[in-house]
Amino acid sequence: MIDFLNAFVALSNFVLIPAISYGAQLALGALGVTLIYGILRFSNFAHGDTMAFGAMCTILVTWLFQSWGISFGPLPTALLAMPFGILATMGLVLFTDRYVYKFYREQKAKPVILVIVSLGVMFILNGLVRFIIGPNDQRFSDGERFIISVREFKALTGLKEGLAFKTTQGITIVTAVIVVIALFWFLNRTRTGKSMRAYSDNEDLALLSGINPERVVMVTWLIVAALATIAGTLYGLDKSFKPFIFLQLLLPVFAAAIVGGLGSPLGAIAGGFTIAFSEVMITYAWKKVATYVVPESWAPDTLVQLLSTDYKFAVSFVILIIVLLFRPTGLFAGKSV
Amino acid sequence: MSDSVRNTMYFAGVALLIIITGFVQSWNTALFILNFGLISAIMALGVNLQWGFAGLFNVGIMGFVALGGLATVLVSMPATPGAWQAGGASVIGALVLGAATVVAAVILMTKMKASKLRSFSVFGVLVVGFFVYRGLFDPAVGFIEEIDPAATGYLGGLGLPVLLAWPAGGLLAAAVAWLIGKTALGLRSDYLAIATLGISEIIIAVMKNEDWLGRGVKNVVGLPRPAPYEVDLQSNAAFIERANGLGFDAVTASTLWVKLIYAGLFTVVLVILFVMAQRALHSPWGRMMRAIRDNEFAAEAMGKNVTARHLQIFVLGSAVCGIAGAMMTTLDGQLTPGTYQPLRFTFLIWVMVIVGGSGSNLGSVLGGFLIWWLWVMVEPMGSVLMNFVTYGMADGYWLKNHLLESVAHMRLLTMGLVLLLVLRFSPRGLIPEK
Numbered sequence: 001m002i003d004f005l006n007a008f009v010a011l012s013n014f015v016l017i018p019a020i021s022y023g024a025q026l027a028l029g030a031l032g033v034t035l036i037y038g039i040l041r042f043s044n045f046a047h048g049d050t051m052a053f054g055a056m057c058t059i060l061v062t063w064l065f066q067s068w069g070i071s072f073g074p075l076p077t078a079l080l081a082m083p084f085g086i087l088a089t090m091g092l093v094l095f096t097d098r099y100v101y102k103f104y105r106e107q108k109a110k111p112v113i114l115v116i117v118s119l120g121v122m123f124i125l126n127g128l129v130r131f132i133i134g135p136n137d138q139r140f141s142d143g144e145r146f147i148i149s150v151r152e153f154k155a156l157t158g159l160k161e162g163l164a165f166k167t168t169q170g171i172t173i174v175t176a177v178i179v180v181i182a183l184f185w186f187l188n189r190t191r192t193g194k195s196m197r198a199y200s201d202n203e204d205l206a207l208l209s210g211i212n213p214e215r216v217v218m219v220t221w222l223i224v225a226a227l228a229t230i231a232g233t234l235y236g237l238d239k240s241f242k243p244f245i246f247l248q249l250l251l252p253v254f255a256a257a258i259v260g261g262l263g264s265p266l267g268a269i270a271g272g273f274t275i276a277f278s279e280v281m282i283t284y285a286w287k288k289v290a291t292y293v294v295p296e297s298w299a300p301d302t303l304v305q306l307l308s309t310d311y312k313f314a315v316s317f318v319i320l321i322i323v324l325l326f327r328p329t330g331l332f333a334g335k336s337v
Numbered sequence: 338m339s340d341s342v343r344n345t346m347y348f349a350g351v352a353l354l355i356i357i358t359g360f361v362q363s364w365n366t367a368l369f370i371l372n373f374g375l376i377s378a379i380m381a382l383g384v385n386l387q388w389g390f391a392g393l394f395n396v397g398i399m400g401f402v403a404l405g406g407l408a409t410v411l412v413s414m415p416a417t418p419g420a421w422q423a424g425g426a427s428v429i430g431a432l433v434l435g436a437a438t439v440v441a442a443v444i445l446m447t448k449m450k451a452s453k454l455r456s457f458s459v460f461g462v463l464v465v466g467f468f469v470y471r472g473l474f475d476p477a478v479g480f481i482e483e484i485d486p487a488a489t490g491y492l493g494g495l496g497l498p499v500l501l502a503w504p505a506g507g508l509l510a511a512a513v514a515w516l517i518g519k520t521a522l523g524l525r526s527d528y529l530a531i532a533t534l535g536i537s538e539i540i541i542a543v544m545k546n547e548d549w550l551g552r553g554v555k556n557v558v559g560l561p562r563p564a565p566y567e568v569d570l571q572s573n574a575a576f577i578e579r580a581n582g583l584g585f586d587a588v589t590a591s592t593l594w595v596k597l598i599y600a601g602l603f604t605v606v607l608v609i610l611f612v613m614a615q616r617a618l619h620s621p622w623g624r625m626m627r628a629i630r631d632n633e634f635a636a637e638a639m640g641k642n643v644t645a646r647h648l649q650i651f652v653l654g655s656a657v658c659g660i661a662g663a664m665m666t667t668l669d670g671q672l673t674p675g676t677y678q679p680l681r682f683t684f685l686i687w688v689m690v691i692v693g694g695s696g697s698n699l700g701s702v703l704g705g706f707l708i709w710w711l712w713v714m715v716e717p718m719g720s721v722l723m724n725f726v727t728y729g730m731a732d733g734y735w736l737k738n739h740l741l742e743s744v745a746h747m748r749l750l751t752m753g754l755v756l757l758l759v760l761r762f763s764p765r766g767l768i769p770e771k
Contacts, residue, residue: 043527100757112394112526116691117760119396119684123753126680130746247679251538254531306467310546317535324524324532 002159007292009153009161014288019280020273021169021238024176027272028231029249030256031183031265032224038200038263039220040101042114047228048253049125052246053092054229055236056133058085059140066142074144075171082233089225096121097221105217122247129243138241141168161292168238179230180269183223187265192219200263248313252279255316259323261330270331275316283309344699344768351706358714365589368596370713375603376665378705381689382607382614382698383657388687389696389770390623391650392630394530397517399682400537401655403544403674404513405506405662410551410672412502413561414494420484424477425492428549431474438466481549491552499561503606503663510659511652513540518651523644537683544674551672558671564598567591599668606664607702610657614698626650627696680749685712688756694766703768711755712748719747 029051036044044050061081065071072080100121104114146152147170150162187193192215199206199216207213232246239245256275260267285303294300307314323330355374359367380398387393442459449455482490513536521532545554570576570591580590617623629636629643637643666672685708693704723740730737759766 043530045530100761103761112392113760115394115527115530116687117757119687120753120756120760123680123684123688123749123756125753127746127749127751127753131743131750134743135746244678248538251531251535255535258528258531308546310542311539313535313538313542317532317539320535321520321532324528325520328524328528 003292006159006161007289009157009159009163010288010292013161013163015280015284017163017165017169019277021172022280023273023276024172025231025235025238025272026252026256026276027269028176028179028227028234029253030260030268030272031180032227032231033253033257034260034263034265034268035220035224035227037257039196039216040105040114042111042118043254043262045115045118045250046096046121046125047224048246048248048250049122049129050089050093050225050228051232051235051249052129052243053125053232054085054089054225055232055241055246056085056129056243057088058082058229058233059133059138059236059241061085062140072143074167076141076143076168076237078140078233078237079171082229085233086226086229089229090222092125093221093225094218097217126243126247133243135243138236140241141237143167166238168234172234172238175230175234179227183227183265186223192216196220251313252276252316255320258320259330261332264330264332267330267332274331275319278319279312279315282306282315283312340771344703347703347767348706351703351710354710355706358710362717365592365596366713368593368600370710372596372599372603372668373665373713374706374709375600375607376661376668377686377689377709378702379603379607379610379661379664380658380686381693381701381705382610383654383661384686384690385654385693385695385698385701386614386617386650386657387654388690389698389701390618390626390630391647392526393522393647393651393654394526395533395651395654396530396679396683396687397533397535397537397540398658398686399677399679400533400540401510401514401658402662402665402682403537403540403677404510405503405659405664406666406672407544407551408506408509408659409499409502409560409663409666410557411494411509412497412505413499413667414557415496417481417484417489417491417493420481420489420492423480423484424549425481427473427477428481428492431470431477434473435466435470438462438470441466478547478549486555489552490555491549491557498563499667500563500602502667503660506663507656507660510662511656514652514655515648518648522647522651534679534683537679541674541677544677551674554675556671556673556675560667560670560672562670563602563667564595567595570594603664606660610660611698611702618698685752688752691756692759692766694768694770696770697766697768700766700768700770704766707767708752708755711751715748715751716745719744719751 029047032050033044033047036042036047058078058081061084062076062078065077065081070080071077100117101114104117144167147165147167148156148163150164153159153163185193187197195206195211196216196219198209199211199213203213206216235245235249252275256271257268258271259274260269260271283305285305287300287302287304290304291299355367355370358370380402383401384395384398387395442462445455445459445462449458481492484490517532517536521529524532544551547553548555551557567588568591571587576591576594577587580587583590585593625636625641626646628639629641629646633643689704689708690701691704692708693702694700720741723744727737727740
């Protein structure tokens with residue numbers, strides 16, 4: 001019995017908790033991609049770098065606060081700085097929309113042209129972020145490091161396996177839940193949210209019923225900016241902030257959005273967790289857990305790792321391909337036009 | 338002004354830019370820009386085949402370029418002594434077995450009727466196949482990587498002349514492109530983009546981690562060269578005499594001469610590929626491709642097999658990128674998987690094609706040279722600009738230091754700006770498609 005508890009604790013420590021917090025970050029990123037796709041109807045390749053930009057603004061404000069001696073008690077100061085980061089990112093996306101995307105929208109350009117335009121925006125944002133904060137690793141988390149540390153957990157339960165629950169993981173999960181609830185409340189209960197969903201379902205009908213498209217687009221960009229900043233900051237807090245990492249995040253984020261069904265917010269969340277759990281579980285070395293569960297003589301002498309961690313991209317990619325081949329609209333029927 | 342006069346002026350302009358670089362900086366820099374410009378032009382031709390002819394949106398160019406580089410190692414390096422005996426056969430056997438597993442699963446999937454039994458048997462075949470594959474593969478890889486890991490630790494290559502690697506790189510890229518095209522083409526454009534983005538990351542991950550194949554991040558250095566070594570030239574009396582006769586010292590002359598040999602080889606490849614692309618564009622096949630690009634449904638209604646044609650041109654374009662990749666690795670003389678970055682090897686090529694003019698082969702070549710020149714020169718030009726901007730600031734002022742240090746990152750910014758400006762104000766590029 002104790003062995004099973006130990007196995008479960010090891011499983012939570014190395015698989016469940018990291019996968020849940022990573023899944024939450026991916027889900028927030030994928031929500032942004034899916035909203036843009038639903039309303040503006042193109043895949044926004046600049047989303048990863050929008051996340052980087054938001055996180056960067058938050059980091060700069062965090063440093064300012066830290067130099068003023070403002071802190072948030074046991075929580076990271078970055079949470080206080082996040083609203084300012086969101087505002088800056090909102091300004092940025094409204095600027096790019098006004099001076100870049102709007103032109104092509106009015107021309108009714110093909111979606112693939114908009115994708116190429118977003119590549120240009122991606123270049124610029126990437127250069128801008130590196131120009132302002134440099135290409136290096138930035139650490140900006142402060143406050144308590146752990147909610148429960150390995151030693152405390154062992155002392156508390158007397159188990160052989162320890163469990164560490166980082167503050168950043170806790171914050172990630174709580175923030176993601178709050179943000180998702182707020183977003184769904186907005187989309188389903190408010191007038192603006194309903195007009196957004198109507199516009200996403202059928203543009204012509206929405207226009208006929210007097211919905212102002214420019215307003216819908218603007219609100220979408222504002223929400224996307226907030227989501228991207230939160231996702232970027234949480235990822236930066238949990239791992240670390242490196243400008244180029246956000247380009248690599250693009251693949252799992254897109255995979256999450258497509259697996260869930262592009263254009264479907266619920267699907268983005270399901271997709272985020274699907275990708276995160278598969279990535280962590282397939283690249284985790286199961287030896288530790290297996291040793292507790294199976295009888296001693298069966299204990300594995302290899303790592304019992306299906307794929308090395310370097311291939312985590314391959315996992316999201318394979319899932320993406322399987323879904324595209326067998327269910328092109330995604331788990332929660334999105335658009336497949 | 339007629340088209341040909343305008344085009345000649347464009348190319349003369351780019352040539353002038355490179356020559357000015359030669360006078361202002363050094364001839365070595367100018368020839369470096371020329372050589373990489375030639376390679377970039379070939380990559381741009383490949384992308385133009387896919388995007389300009391057929392409207393396929395491929396953002397996995399980096400992967401195909403890297404495969405070309407891998408082919409250089411596999412073709413030209415000598416085989417590692419003892420590696421094939423240690424585990425070569427098992428590794429190849431394991432890979433064949435892995436491929437057979439996937440093929441068996443696909444056959445089961447298509448031949449059996451949809452049922453629980455089918456899902457179960459497909460799943461079973463995959464799981465059993467995976468474990469047998471790992472069981473065979475892992476120990477063999479261990480044996481190979483144990484052989485003198487500091488110098489080799491990989492299977493090595495075939496020891497053939499390095500020029501053979503160029504077509505081989507094309508073939509390798511084509512084979513992988515066929516696999517990807519088979520699965521991802523026929524989906525909509527955005528999905529192809531994501532799929533190719535993913536596959537290029539995976540190709541790089543494989544090249545970084547499979548040490549038995551190409552030494553991974555330990556890099557393969559000292560690839561054979563199609564040109565003589567500078568050191569040999571510098572000790573060659575006849576060469577020194579000729580160099581002195583032209584007014585160069587032996588060291589400069591040898592570096593310039595080697596670069597010129599490469600430039601000659603690359604020019605031959607570029608001209609061959611360009612003529613082929615041009616002939617293809619103006620053939621009935623090229624017209625069919627553009628018809629498919631402009632209206633898939635109409636072309637399909639005329640009896641054209643859209644998916645098959647897309648697959649064909651996707652494979653061709655990727656093969657051209659593979660050739661360019663092999664050429665680039667030959668020029669570098671080493672394979673360094675860690676240096677492949679999507680911004681440099683995928684998105685920069687896109688900027689070249691779009692600035693040059695999508696659908697126009699001549700435009701792609703022009704874009705390749707022009708954008709590559711800009712990519713190299715943005716840094717020195719940026720530092721001049723920043724020195725000017727910060728002229729009035731006190732030395733040691735943080736903003737001055739920051740601005741001067743960040744000059745290197747102006748490249749991406751400039752490229753993005755160029756791309757957006759061209760898309761907005763001249764969407765058909767410098768040399769538009771006719």
